[in-house]
Amino acid sequence: MFVQTQNTPNPNSLKFLPGKKVCNSEPFEISDKNVSDNDLVRNILSINGVKGIFLAEDFLSVNKNENIKWDDIKHIIISFINEYYLSGKEIVIDKNKKVNEEKNLLDIEKKIISLLETKIRPAVARDGGDIKFENYKDGVVQVKLEGSCSGCPSSKMTLKQGVQNLLCHYIPEIKEVVAN
Numbered sequence: 001m002f003v004q005t006q007n008t009p010n011p012n013s014l015k016f017l018p019g020k021k022v023c024n025s026e027p028f029e030i031s032d033k034n035v036s037d038n039d040l041v042r043n044i045l046s047i048n049g050v051k052g053i054f055l056a057e058d059f060l061s062v063n064k065n066e067n068i069k070w071d072d073i074k075h076i077i078i079s080f081i082n083e084y085y086l087s088g089k090e091i092v093i094d095k096n097k098k099v100n101e102e103k104n105l106l107d108i109e110k111k112i113i114s115l116l117e118t119k120i121r122p123a124v125a126r127d128g129g130d131i132k133f134e135n136y137k138d139g140v141v142q143v144k145l146e147g148s149c150s151g152c153p154s155s156k157m158t159l160k161q162g163v164q165n166l167l168c169h170y171i172p173e174i175k176e177v178v179a180n
Contacts, residue, residue: 001085003078008128010152012051013063014070015128018081020058025095027056027130029146040084040092047073054129054147055093061128061147109136111171116143120163124149131163139175141167155179 006015030036031052033045044053049068054061062077064070084092105113113133124131129149134142143163149155156179164177 001082003081005074005078006128008061008148008152009154009158010063010128010148010150012066012151013061013128013148014074014077015059015061015148016077016081017059018085020085021091022058022060023055023093023095024057024091025093027054027125027146028093029054029150038092040080043080044077047076049073050077052150054150056125056130056147059125059128060092063148063150106136108171108173109133112136112141112167112174115167115170116163119166123162124158134180136174139173141174141177143177143179145179 002019004017004019006017008015029052030041030045033042036042036045041053041055044050044062049065050073051063051065054063060081064073116131116133120131127148129145129147129152131149132144132146134144136142143159145152145155145159149158152158159177159179164174167174167177
């Protein structure tokens with residue numbers, strides 16, 4: 001098995017592509033090894049300097065402390081990923097896909113979610129992260145950045161020049177996009 005890695009705009013996050021399914025639920029982030037019973041997640045979070053793991057459909061991103069070098073931990077992470085899949089396991093997180101709950105959402109919120117999921121999320125995922133709608137009030141959209149986007153030096157620029165411009169273009173009522 002060959003696990004590929006990809007740099008992300010965040011120098012403290014690296015994207016790992018095992019060439020197999022990673023997660024069949026909504027993408028999510030884990031930073032505490034005690035909240036997961038998954039061997040791979042627990043092993044990676046046990047590595048000195050690893051701060052969190054973001055799991056998506058076909059990749060996982062690992063965030064590290066800035067005082068740790070990738071050369072010191074990347075091979076360990078790849079080894080854990082290889083061992084996990086070579087043991088016969090087919091997927092890291094196996095849950096039923098959640099259907100987006102759109103009850104009690106305003107029409108504008110539904111439009112925001114649709115734009116985030118169709119136009120923005122795929123681009124953010126290519127960089128090893130995710131963006132999720134939190135809420136909308138008085139022209140301000142709040143989103144949550146996860147994975148490689150969390151703590152990335154260029155995420156503010158991406159948020160303002162990319163996400164905000166796109167949402168404002170399609171939905172004139174939107175005045176600003178902020179991250180929680």
